[in-house]
Amino acid sequence: MKHNIIQYHDPRKKGEALWETWIGADIYEGIKKESEIEFAALYQQSPTTAEGNIFKAKHFKYYKENEDFIYLADEAIKKRDLRIYQTIDPAGTVSQTADDFACITFAIHGNNIIILDTFNEQALTTTHENIMMTLRDKWNPIYQAVEKKIFGLNIIQNAAAKGIPVKPLLADGNKIYRAEPLQVHFQNGLVWFKNGFSALEKQLLEFPNGKHDDLVDCLAYACLLLLEKNNTLTIADIYGD
DSSP states (O other): OOOOOOOOOOOOOTTOOSSTTTSOHHHHHHHHHHOHHHHHHHHSOSOOOTTOSSSOGGGOEEOEEOSSEEEETTEEEEGGGOOEEEEEEOOSOOSSSSOOEEEEEEEEETTEEEEEEEEEEOOOGGGHHHHHHHHHHHHOOSOEEEEOSHHHHHHHHHHHHHTOOEEEEOOOSOHHHHTHHHHHHHHTTOEEEOTTOHHHHHHHHHTTSSSOOHHHHHHHHHHHHHHHHTTTSOHHHHHOO
16 A cells, blocks of 8 residues: 655744734744743744753853862852752653653752752662662751652651651642743853753753653752742842842
8 A cells, every 4th residue: 555745845934923814923922921931832842952942051050169169150168068958859650751760969059059969760669768868868968858749758758757857849730830930040040060960951951842851840849949948038139130
């Protein structure tokens, strides 16, 4: 049986609406201004560029460090003075398509998020608590914040029974909206990496259309925790006018 192959060339120019007389480009631009993340997810299908979709490579900032200090540009911060936290997104299954067990270790300095370590790998649910213990022993965080879904709930309950400081993170079911404060934080130069976090950088540049976004979600939670801790400040205080 033979099949005919139909080829179609889209005659539109870049940025031109599909049905201009019904929904014009000006309407799409309005939606984009209101929420760039939502626009990319709903109307851009799966765009991926070297510059990034929602999180732009040009906004990535990198710190330097030695044995005793971390340097945010010209500002030196003593490592012993860092207040360290971890956000964790436990995976429910082990498969090629499932997200990994993911953890972001970070410090908060003023309104800056300093990413100290990333962890993401496929892991059976029976190993989650051991992984958390290893990460806790390595970094000694003030607490570990865990997404409160089915498998995370088990972790939270077991940690509470053992007197381990674990904070539940309430998932609202929408990772795109959850990432919006983080997007603004990046735009204002308040998120710092060190070289070598390639998995996190890849997920950020591909978000929200990448295959995996577990590390992005952990970092989005880190930003929300910072805003929660700074709840005496307004958004203008944090990001400027």
